[in-house]
Amino acid sequence: MNRKIIKKIKRVFLYLVVVVILISVLMPFFWMVSGSFKTRLEIQASDTKIPGKEPSWIPRRPTLRNYVTVNKEVKILDYFKNSIVISLGTMFFCILIAVMAGYSISRFAFPGRSVYTVSVLSTQMFPGILFLIPYFVMFIWIRKNIGLPMRNTYWGMIFTYTSFALPFSIWILRGYFNTIPREIDEQAQIDGCTRVGALFRVIVPLAKPGITAVGIYAFIMAWNEILFASVLTGKDTTTVAIGLLKYITAQEARWGGMMAACVLVSLPVLAFFTVLQKQFVRGLVAGAMKG
Amino acid sequence: MKNLKNNGTLITQIKKNRIAYYLIIPALICMTLVHIFPMLWGFTISFTGLDIYTVADWTKAPFVGIGNYLEGLDVNSPTGGRFLRSLWNITYYGIVVISLGYLIGLGVALVLNQNFIGRTIVRGLILLPYIIPDSVAYSVWRFMFQARIGIVNQYLLSLGWISEPKIWLVGDRAIYAVMVASIWKGWPFTCLILLAGLQSIPLELHDAAKIDGASVWHRFRFITFPLLMPVTTVLLLLSVLWNFNAFNQFYVLLGRDPGIAADVPSTLILREAFESFHYGVGSAMSVVLMGIMLVFAIFYIKKIRPGEIAQ
Numbered sequence: 001m002n003r004k005i006i007k008k009i010k011r012v013f014l015y016l017v018v019v020v021i022l023i024s025v026l027m028p029f030f031w032m033v034s035g036s037f038k039t040r041l042e043i044q045a046s047d048t049k050i051p052g053k054e055p056s057w058i059p060r061r062p063t064l065r066n067y068v069t070v071n072k073e074v075k076i077l078d079y080f081k082n083s084i085v086i087s088l089g090t091m092f093f094c095i096l097i098a099v100m101a102g103y104s105i106s107r108f109a110f111p112g113r114s115v116y117t118v119s120v121l122s123t124q125m126f127p128g129i130l131f132l133i134p135y136f137v138m139f140i141w142i143r144k145n146i147g148l149p150m151r152n153t154y155w156g157m158i159f160t161y162t163s164f165a166l167p168f169s170i171w172i173l174r175g176y177f178n179t180i181p182r183e184i185d186e187q188a189q190i191d192g193c194t195r196v197g198a199l200f201r202v203i204v205p206l207a208k209p210g211i212t213a214v215g216i217y218a219f220i221m222a223w224n225e226i227l228f229a230s231v232l233t234g235k236d237t238t239t240v241a242i243g244l245l246k247y248i249t250a251q252e253a254r255w256g257g258m259m260a261a262c263v264l265v266s267l268p269v270l271a272f273f274t275v276l277q278k279q280f281v282r283g284l285v286a287g288a289m290k291g
Numbered sequence: 292m293k294n295l296k297n298n299g300t301l302i303t304q305i306k307k308n309r310i311a312y313y314l315i316i317p318a319l320i321c322m323t324l325v326h327i328f329p330m331l332w333g334f335t336i337s338f339t340g341l342d343i344y345t346v347a348d349w350t351k352a353p354f355v356g357i358g359n360y361l362e363g364l365d366v367n368s369p370t371g372g373r374f375l376r377s378l379w380n381i382t383y384y385g386i387v388v389i390s391l392g393y394l395i396g397l398g399v400a401l402v403l404n405q406n407f408i409g410r411t412i413v414r415g416l417i418l419l420p421y422i423i424p425d426s427v428a429y430s431v432w433r434f435m436f437q438a439r440i441g442i443v444n445q446y447l448l449s450l451g452w453i454s455e456p457k458i459w460l461v462g463d464r465a466i467y468a469v470m471v472a473s474i475w476k477g478w479p480f481t482c483l484i485l486l487a488g489l490q491s492i493p494l495e496l497h498d499a500a501k502i503d504g505a506s507v508w509h510r511f512r513f514i515t516f517p518l519l520m521p522v523t524t525v526l527l528l529l530s531v532l533w534n535f536n537a538f539n540q541f542y543v544l545l546g547r548d549p550g551i552a553a554d555v556p557s558t559l560i561l562r563e564a565f566e567s568f569h570y571g572v573g574s575a576m577s578v579v580l581m582g583i584m585l586v587f588a589i590f591y592i593k594k595i596r597p598g599e600i601a602q
Contacts, residue, residue, distance in 0.1 A: 011407075014402070014405060014407055015407065017402055018402065018403075018407065018413055021399055021402070021413075021417065022413065022416060022417075024475075025416060025417050025419060025420060025475075025479075026416065026419070028420075028428070028431045028432060028435060028475070029419065029431075031431060031434070031435055031442055032427075032431045032434075035431075035434060043440055044440070046439075046440045047439055047440070048438075048439060048440075048441070048444045048445045048448055048456050049439075049448075049456065054445055055440050055441065055442050055445050057442075096317075097317045097318045097321060098318070100314040100315065100317060100318065101314060101315045101317070101318035101319075103314060104310075104311045104312075104314035104315045105311075105315070107311070108308045108310070108311035109308070110304070110305070110308035110311040110312065111301055111304055111305060111308075113311075116315065116319075118592060119322070119327075120322075121592060122588055122592065123322060123326045123327075126326070126330070126581055126584065126588075127535055127536050127556075127557070127577060127580050127581055127584060128536055128538070128557070129536070129538070129556065129557045129560045129561065129577050129580070130330065130333055130577040130578070130580065130581050131325070131326070131329050131330070131333065132560075132561070132564070132577075133333055133336060133560075133564050133570050133573055133574050133577065134329035134330070134332040134333040134336060134574075135329055136346075136564075136565075136570075137332065137336065137341070137346065137349050137570070138328075138329060138332065140346060140347060140349075141349065144347065144348070159321075159325070160325070162321065163321045163322060163324070163325035163326065164325075166318060166321060166322060167322070170318060195310045196310065196314075199314075220422075220424075223424060224424040224425050224426065224539075226425065226426060226538065226539045226542060226543070227538050227539070227542075227557065227561070230542070230561075231561075231565055240424075240426070241424060241425070241426040242426075244426045244427065244430050244543075245426070245430075245543065247430075248433075255434050255437075255440075258430060258434070259431070259434065262427045262430055262431060265424060265426070265427050266423045266424065266427050269422055269423060269424060270419075270422065270423070273418075273422045274415075277415060277418075
């Protein structure tokens with residue numbers, strides 16, 4: 001009897017803890033959504049010191065205005081398009097190149113492999129800021145001497161982000177390919193595939209979870225990046241991450257519009273994640289645990 | 292490594308593995324162009340007086356030797372003083388955020404490793420902070436931390452912890468606001484990895500210990516914790532490494548210039564190069580930062596993954 005009660009108390013306590021965790025995780029999301037439905041007047045007039053005017057969780061006069069006029073003051077939908085192009089481009093090139101490189105270091109014992117593997121590993125550790133200045137100078141140099149504009153272009157950004165997503169992607173895919181038995185490659189070759197044919201026809205379909213994880217990683221990385229975007233993008237290529245900062249200027253802070261934009265910017269990432277959560281988590285964890 | 296031992300000269304081996312080279316060529320080109328080459332270039336720039344007038348043709352920039360380094364590390368010059376302070380800031384910030392983030396992540400992982408209704412949904416939900424973009428998360432926190440209209444002050448006031456609304460995002464308190472926001476954003480990833488580590492511990496170990504009469508604490512101390520050690524080491528070392536890159540949280544929450552007490556190397560170098568146009572000094576500071584990170588990186592590669600690379 002007594003043990004039963006203790007067990008029950010333990011269960012209740014467990015659920016309480018879970019609820020506390022959930023509340024602290026979700027609070028900022030509620031604040032974001034509620035803020036996106038508030039009028040500008042309500043936000044500006046609220047004051048923690050005046051009773052009846054405190055900032056509240058539920059909008060006092062809910063409005064859709066922030067969503068309807070979302071592209072008006074800050075061109076967030078245009079930035080949205082820029083971000084989609086850049087992120088999808090990054091995802092595509094990153095997967096293509098990382099599959100080839102990851103397969104190569106997983107399957108062949110070629111001279112120079114360990115040097116290459118170490119350099120893949122170490123490049124992902126260097127500070128981004130270290131590359132920013134040479135990058136800037138390099139982009140100027142390329143335009144001047146080759147005539148190819150790089151700053152404020154889609155390909156310049158895709159190229160930048162692909163290279164930054166590559167080391168981690170190669171590393172994860174190498175780990176994934178290592179778990180696929182070599183006999184499968186050999187079988188495919190006996191059945192008449194070339195080495196490269198075996199990779200794309202047989203191994204790639206088997207490695208789908210790993211490839212999905214890498215794809216999402218590359219997409220999210222490009223979608224989120226701020227440091228390089230703040231210097232290398234211009235008015236034709238501004239990404240959403242930079243666009244969000246434009247709601248606050250020296251003259252005014254448009255919190256309502258900013259929160260509505262925040263909701264919109266989170267949507268693609270959340271959609272991606274909900275659909276592919278299992279594969280993404282499995283791929284990431286496998287990458288981190290096995291190396 | 293089998294092939295290497297058995298047959299022949301280097302050339303036959305390179306020929307034998309021709310396809311391997313074809314396959315890594317794109318990645319190699321990309322990484323040479325974007326990592327190795329710019330790194331050497333940045334190193335070169337750090338010894339020149341590259342500025343707004345010479346940036347169009349960097350070869351014309353005068354060679355100044357280690358002048359940039361002397362300026363960047365001189366406690367008495369304004370730039371050097373701020374750079375050293377920013378190194379201290381990032382260290383302090385890192386110690387707090389990494390240790391608290393790890394403790395929260397571990398605690399929640401232990402809770403979520405229990406059986407309860409709705410466990411799968413909860414596990415998905417706690418990943419939300421990790422999933423949403425940095426710019427979104429920190430913009431929302433910036434809104435929450437506002438002095439007059441923010442929810443943080445509202446709660447602190449109604450709990451009676453403060454009597455006047457505090458200004459969070461300017462001055463000495465700013466770094467703590469950033470810490471809170473980035474712990475919130477960061478612990479779910481730690482939790483995810485630790486949870487996977489917990490699930491790889493065989494249940495029989497715990498059952499056997501229970502039969503031997505081990506308490507909950509003892510089971511954690513002598514079974515769970517030692518078995519989580521490998522994951523923990525990798526996780527903490529990577530966190531320390533990545534911490535030196537911290538930029539987004541400071542830039543989004545506090546703006547281009549976070550103030551002396553919350554300035555970190557990335558924000559400082561960005562301003563030094565692209566607002567003051569001292570590309571040379573900026574590069575020298577980045578090289579110093581890389582030198583510090585290199586120590587940890589070498590440690591990481593040597594100690595953590597000795598067998599991995601040769602494998």
